Amino acid sequence: MDSLVLVVTSGKGGVGKTTTVANIGTGLAKRGKKVVMVDADIGLRNLDVVMGLENRIVFDLVDVVEQQCRLKQALIKDKRLEGLYLLPAAQTREKDAIQPGQMKALCDELRKEFDYVILDCPAGIEQGFKNAVAGADEAVIVTTPEVSAVRDADRIVGLLQASGITNPKLLINRIRPDMIKKGDMMDVEDVNDILALELLGIIPDDETIIISTNRGEPAVLDQDSHAGEAYRNIVARLEGENVPFMTLDFDTGFFGKLKKMFGI
Amino acid sequence: MLDFMNRILRDDGGSKDRAVERLRLVLIHDRAKVAPRFMEALKEDLIAVISKYMEIDEDGLDVTLDSDETSTALVASIPIRKMKRSYD
Ligand SMILES: Nc1ncnc2c1ncn2[C@@H]1O[C@H](COP(=O)(O)OP(=O)(O)O)[C@@H](O)[C@H]1O
Numbered sequence: 001m002d003s004l005v006l007v008v009t010s011g012k013g014g015v016g017k018t019t020t021v022a023n024i025g026t027g028l029a030k031r032g033k034k035v036v037m038v039d040a041d042i043g044l045r046n047l048d049v050v051m052g053l054e055n056r057i058v059f060d061l062v063d064v065v066e067q068q069c070r071l072k073q074a075l076i077k078d079k080r081l082e083g084l085y086l087l088p089a090a091q092t093r094e095k096d097a098i099q100p101g102q103m104k105a106l107c108d109e110l111r112k113e114f115d116y117v118i119l120d121c122p123a124g125i126e127q128g129f130k131n132a133v134a135g136a137d138e139a140v141i142v143t144t145p146e147v148s149a150v151r152d153a154d155r156i157v158g159l160l161q162a163s164g165i166t167n168p169k170l171l172i173n174r175i176r177p178d179m180i181k182k183g184d185m186m187d188v189e190d191v192n193d194i195l196a197l198e199l200l201g202i203i204p205d206d207e208t209i210i211i212s213t214n215r216g217e218p219a220v221l222d223q224d225s226h227a228g229e230a231y232r233n234i235v236a237r238l239e240g241e242n243v244p245f246m247t248l249d250f251d252t253g254f255f256g257k258l259k260k261m262f263g264i
Numbered sequence: 265m266l267d268f269m270n271r272i273l274r275d276d277g278g279s280k281d282r283a284v285e286r287l288r289l290v291l292i293h294d295r296a297k298v299a300p301r302f303m304e305a306l307k308e309d310l311i312a313v314i315s316k317y318m319e320i321d322e323d324g325l326d327v328t329l330d331s332d333e334t335s336t337a338l339v340a341s342i343p344i345r346k347m348k349r350s351y352d
């Protein structure tokens with residue numbers, strides 16, 4: 001199989017990029033794929049703690065690019081899953097410590113060894129974004145159902161296009177069925193009417209994400225987690241399976257509203 | 265009747281309708297500003313089409329997006345030099 005270099009991006013910060021990289025990467029490795037997750041958020045190292053691998057870091061992405069160490073020395077092997085690796089971000093460097101050309105060369109190097117190279121993109125549209133997308137074949141845009149996040153996602157679509165990534169896929173995170181029901185949150189259809197992208201997945205707002213992050217164990221490994229199930233579905237879709245979207249079973253039709261009006 | 269009921273029921277809707285409406289408006293502007301040469305390309309095409317019917321002052325052409333709270337309009341001011349003769 002040809003390998004895939006996938007960048008997870010968003011524009012707006014805090015919408016779930018790092019969480020998504022950790023869960024997709026772990027989920028793919030669980031299915032037997034060779035996966036490396038690259039933390040491209042230089043200066044704001046995050047993916048290591050979400051994965052529970054923070055105590056094992058010796059070298060980082062910038063060390064590799066500057067040839068302070070060999071690539072193999074910087075790759076951290078996950079303790080739970082065979083074939084899952086992390087390339088951590090530098091913590092004490094600036095975003096311009098690397099250039100897009102160097103990032104592209106690194107991705108092509110990783111491509112030789114892995115089925116999936118998954119890049120955790122920093123927020124924003126500056127140098128860090130340009131680095132992260134430079135070596136990518138495809139992109140996942142993460143948004144939440146909020147005006148500012150969707151607006152930034154739309155901006156990212158244009159910037160990806162300019163970088164030659166023409167068909168980004170959409171992941172809508174932190175959906176709150178209770179709020180949608182009350183008419184206080186945009187639903188999947190509202191968001192994708194506006195963005196018009198291929199939908200990769202929808203993730204509920206779920207406290208198991210916070211619990212799993214506390215523990216350093218991605219929710220995708222937790223069979224009881226709704227968000228974990230949503231991520232397992234996404235992983236299956238990336239692998240070419242046709243998985244239906246989680247049914248968000250809301251009563252939003254006419255009779256649902258009538259029922260709500262009469263409080264039943 | 266059903267329609268009327270539906271409207272009442274919809275009007276009790278929450279803040280998401282505002283969210284959708286505001287997003288649509290802001291993205292009209294974002295996309296027009298961000299796309300390379302969007303306005304230039306639009307002007308060139310307008311000139312080409314309108315010139316079939318009248319002679320216009322291309323330098324005096326002014327095309328902008330004009331918004332209020334609930335809508336955005338494309339406003340074009342196109343000075344005419346001369347009308348072409350119609351043969352219909
Ligand atoms: N589906 C979710 N449900 C609940 N909390 C979430 C969800 N997705 C992300 N979070 C929380 O939101 C915060 C930001 O997520 P993160 O993945 O770090 O975003 P980013 O990398 O885009 O900045 C984290 O504290 C994370 O635990």
Ligand SMILES: [Mg+2]
Pocket residue numbers: 017018019041046120
């Ligand atoms: Mg992050």
